[in-house]
Amino acid sequence: MAKYKNHILVCGGTGCRASQGEEIVQNLGKVIEENSLENEVQVVRTGCFGFCEKGPVVKMVPDNTFYVQVTPEDATEIVSEHLVKGRKVERLLYTDPETQERVSESKDMGFYKKQIRIALRNCGFINPENIDEYIARDGYAALGKVLTELTPEEAIKVIIDSGLRGRGGGGFPTGLKWDITRKVEAEQKYVVCNADEGDPGAFMDRSILEGDPHAVLEAMAINGYCTGATKGLIYIRAEYPLAISRLKIAINQAREYGLLGEDIFGTGFSFDVELRYGAGAFVCGEETSLIHSMEGLRGEPTVKPPFPSESGYKGMPTNVNNVETYANIPVIILEGAEWFSSIGTEKSKGTKVFALAGKVNNVGLIEVPMGTTLREVIFDIGGGIKDGKKFKAVQTGGPSGGCLTEKHLDIPIDYDNLLACGSMMGSGGMIVMDEDDCMVSVAKFYLDFTVEESCGKCAPCRIGNKRLYEMLDKLTEGKGTEEDLTLLRNLSNVIKDTSLCGLGQTSPNPVLSTMENFADEYEAHVRDGKCPAGQCKSLMQYVIEAEKCIGCTLCSRVCPVDAITGDKKEPHLISQETCIKCGACYEKCKFGAISIQ
Amino acid sequence: MADIKLPAGKVEELKEVCKKLGNEGGELINALHAAQELFGYLPAEVQELVANEMNVSVAHVYGVVTFYSFFSMIPKGEHPISICMGTACYVRGAEKVLDEFKRHLDVKVGETTPDGKFSISCLRCVGACGLAPVVTVGDKVYGRVAAEDVKGILEEYK
Numbered sequence: 001m002a003k004y005k006n007h008i009l010v011c012g013g014t015g016c017r018a019s020q021g022e023e024i025v026q027n028l029g030k031v032i033e034e035n036s037l038e039n040e041v042q043v044v045r046t047g048c049f050g051f052c053e054k055g056p057v058v059k060m061v062p063d064n065t066f067y068v069q070v071t072p073e074d075a076t077e078i079v080s081e082h083l084v085k086g087r088k089v090e091r092l093l094y095t096d097p098e099t100q101e102r103v104s105e106s107k108d109m110g111f112y113k114k115q116i117r118i119a120l121r122n123c124g125f126i127n128p129e130n131i132d133e134y135i136a137r138d139g140y141a142a143l144g145k146v147l148t149e150l151t152p153e154e155a156i157k158v159i160i161d162s163g164l165r166g167r168g169g170g171g172f173p174t175g176l177k178w179d180i181t182r183k184v185e186a187e188q189k190y191v192v193c194n195a196d197e198g199d200p201g202a203f204m205d206r207s208i209l210e211g212d213p214h215a216v217l218e219a220m221a222i223n224g225y226c227t228g229a230t231k232g233l234i235y236i237r238a239e240y241p242l243a244i245s246r247l248k249i250a251i252n253q254a255r256e257y258g259l260l261g262e263d264i265f266g267t268g269f270s271f272d273v274e275l276r277y278g279a280g281a282f283v284c285g286e287e288t289s290l291i292h293s294m295e296g297l298r299g300e301p302t303v304k305p306p307f308p309s310e311s312g313y314k315g316m317p318t319n320v321n322n323v324e325t326y327a328n329i330p331v332i333i334l335e336g337a338e339w340f341s342s343i344g345t346e347k348s349k350g351t352k353v354f355a356l357a358g359k360v361n362n363v364g365l366i367e368v369p370m371g372t373t374l375r376e377v378i379f380d381i382g383g384g385i386k387d388g389k390k391f392k393a394v395q396t397g398g399p400s401g402g403c404l405t406e407k408h409l410d411i412p413i414d415y416d417n418l419l420a421c422g423s424m425m426g427s428g429g430m431i432v433m434d435e436d437d438c439m440v441s442v443a444k445f446y447l448d449f450t451v452e453e454s455c456g457k458c459a460p461c462r463i464g465n466k467r468l469y470e471m472l473d474k475l476t477e478g479k480g481t482e483e484d485l486t487l488l489r490n491l492s493n494v495i496k497d498t499s500l501c502g503l504g505q506t507s508p509n510p511v512l513s514t515m516e517n518f519a520d521e522y523e524a525h526v527r528d529g530k531c532p533a534g535q536c537k538s539l540m541q542y543v544i545e546a547e548k549c550i551g552c553t554l555c556s557r558v559c560p561v562d563a564i565t566g567d568k569k570e571p572h573l574i575s576q577e578t579c580i581k582c583g584a585c586y587e588k589c590k591f592g593a594i595s596i597q
Numbered sequence: 598m599a600d601i602k603l604p605a606g607k608v609e610e611l612k613e614v615c616k617k618l619g620n621e622g623g624e625l626i627n628a629l630h631a632a633q634e635l636f637g638y639l640p641a642e643v644q645e646l647v648a649n650e651m652n653v654s655v656a657h658v659y660g661v662v663t664f665y666s667f668f669s670m671i672p673k674g675e676h677p678i679s680i681c682m683g684t685a686c687y688v689r690g691a692e693k694v695l696d697e698f699k700r701h702l703d704v705k706v707g708e709t710t711p712d713g714k715f716s717i718s719c720l721r722c723v724g725a726c727g728l729a730p731v732v733t734v735g736d737k738v739y740g741r742v743a744a745e746d747v748k749g750i751l752e753e754y755k
Contacts, residue, residue: 014723014724014725015724015725015726015727015728018723018725018728018731018738018740019728019738019740052725052726052727052728053727054727055727055728198721199722200682200683200684200685200687200721200722201683201684201685201722201726202722203722203724203726206724207724238630238667239667239720239723240724276626276627277626277627277630278665278667279626279629279630279665279666279667279668280665280666280667280668280721281664281665281666282721293626295623296622296623296624296625296626296651296653296661297625297661298660298661298664299664299665314623355685355726357684357685357726357727357729358684358685358688358689358729359688359689363685363726363727363729364727395684398684429684431684431685431688432688433688437688442688445684445687446684449721452666455664558745560697560700560744560745560747560748561700580696580700582693582696582697582744583693583744584743584744584745587743
């Protein structure tokens with residue numbers, strides 16, 4: 001094997017690939033050859049670094065220089081300056097927004113300082129398509145340890161003692177789930193990995209599978225040994241082609257190395273993994289639905305009990321865990337329960353990965369210890385709100401969660417605290433909203449999602465959510481009444497109490513939490529017929545203030561429907577009949593002459 | 598029954614796939630994925646074929662096809678346009694972008710233009726939230742799209 005002096009790590013996550021990450025890799029390769037450095041420098045496609053806002057990201061090893069927003073054209077300079085002359089390419093370094101200083105290493109960036117990476121430990125470090133790199137970072141050592149040193153009971157005890165809880169949303173103690181599956185007697189048991197990441201705005205599972213697929217395979221094998229299962233199934237969204245292809249490569253490599261298949265490590269233990277594809281149904285994140293979908297049926301949930309741990313896939317005991325949960329397992333086995341449980345809060349141990357997105361400066365994938373506050377996440381790691389606007393709300397838990405506000409910013413994030421505030425951990429989506437976001441519209445957005453994704457099996461979810469959506473739509477049209485608000489709250493509670501599965505039991509959360517935290521905004525829609533955030537189209541109009549307008553014609557040029565008229569250097573006018581309220585003029589006007597009324 | 602004549606080669610190919618899957622109902626979703634890959638969409642004729650091969654009723658196949666949003670019974674346009682309507686893209690203005698596509702092409706979400714060139718669909722999170730709002734046309738990803746960029750994007754494909 002060639003020994004390279006330098007490695008150039010290029011982020012190969014979906015986000016960075018979408019902004020020409022692949023071309024960067026190719027150009028780097030070309031320039032390296034032109035400089036005859038191919039025996040000294042290796043270009044590696046890694047998993048997601050997390051700092052998606054500044055992608056594509058390129059990291060130089062061994063000196064850890066972290067280049068951001070790299071373009072394919074920068075390849076020449078990176079090679080000629082950094083590698084040949086040993087000088088950093090200053091203009092590609094990250095600029096600290098506060099000090100305006102260039103920062104060259106990720107550990108000194110606000111975005112990374114407060115993070116502890118356990119589940120994401122290998123993302124952005126290794127080439128996910130090369131099993132040797134995983135093994136070099138203690139990969140499969142945990143499986144070896146479990147198989148050769150521990151009994152299934154001992155291994156499960158480590159997981160129970162670590163305090164690890166399910167990262168898919170519910171937060172059920174992982175070790176207990178394993179123990180229940182182990183205790184059921186059956187001819188065949190199954191280990192399932194839930195990679196049906198349906199929460200719009202959450203992409204941690206995909207990033208783990210793309211960046212560190214072997215961690216999941218190893219954990220599933222450990223689970224198999226503990227529960228007595230010999231077959232593993234990964235239920236993955238068909239919309240994740242990159243994750244699927246990396247998983248396939250990983251499974252084949254693990255089989256070649258004898259880490260999956262018959263008689264692993266010569267211990268007589270056999271375990272193999274297959275992929276099953278989802279087809280776009282949010283409800284399939286619910287474990288009974290997921291199992292039905294794997295059986296070739298419509299992904300409708302069934303009443304629990306029986307729990308999948310007792311009767312799941314093909315009626316056999318099935319242990320279902322989420323991707324992030326599995327990614328924690330190998331480290332816990334190697335480092336011990338005590339180490340893991342020293343991180344986090346009393347009832348929520350370890351770390352949690354969040355997909356931080358929305359109106360925040362540093363969009364990306366982050367991993368923080370449980371107990372970190374929302375303020376630290378949004379302002380220290382996230383770098384605050386975009387364009388200097390005011391923070392308004394943060395939505396956690398996706399369509400099942402709620403909107404939290406200013407007063408919740410200092411609450412330590414864990415499963416129980418979020419539930420107490422009327423939201424939930426969920427899979428870890430975290431969407432930040434600013435003063436321009438209308439909370440009624442946000443609730444409507446989520447209900448639109450739920451209505452589309454409700455499987456239709458039970459009436460409260462199928463009909464109730466549709467009625468909720470209609471009422472919210474009425475409010476945003478300015479046709480709501482006081483009575484609607486009462487009805488909205490009552491119906492929400494009924495849906496929560498009577499729905500069959502987790503989808504319906506949590507779908508009114510966005511409504512209830514916004515009604516609770518932004519009551520005045522709901523009232524403004526009803527009583528004053530106004531949308532304070534200026535987002536509801538029926539309740540607003542764009543108007544040009546003649547005294548501020550200098551007649552630069554910019555607005556009339558961006559207007560897609562030619563609703564703005566006026567001569568050069570004369571105040572312009574918006575025709576309210578033609579205007580489609582797209583807001584293009586409002587965003588473009590440099591003189592603040594366009595206002596929302 | 599058959600209004601559309603399915604190309605014989607593809608029919609054979611699909612039968613081959615179904616055989617590999619053991620002609621067993623439990624593998625129905627995998628069979629449908631393969632069928633959609635082959636034919637581009639799942640018209641009634643293809644569903645009947647799959648039902649026969651996988652030994653399940655046509656009603657069952659139809660039930661599954663209509664349940665999952667990934668399966669489509671309408672052919673997509675030559676350049677399928679998908680607008681990400683994940684929450685991150687939504688709060689960064691994806692709705693305005695979608696409205697603009699609808700207005701320019703004069704079709705609704707899930708429809709194809711009469712000339713078969715463009716179709717519009719909504720996605721739930723591509724996972725490129727750093728680039729929000731995101732639009733994909735075929736395999737090409739457009740990031741940080743604003744309503745006024747829409748016209749230019751469409752021009753590229755005309």
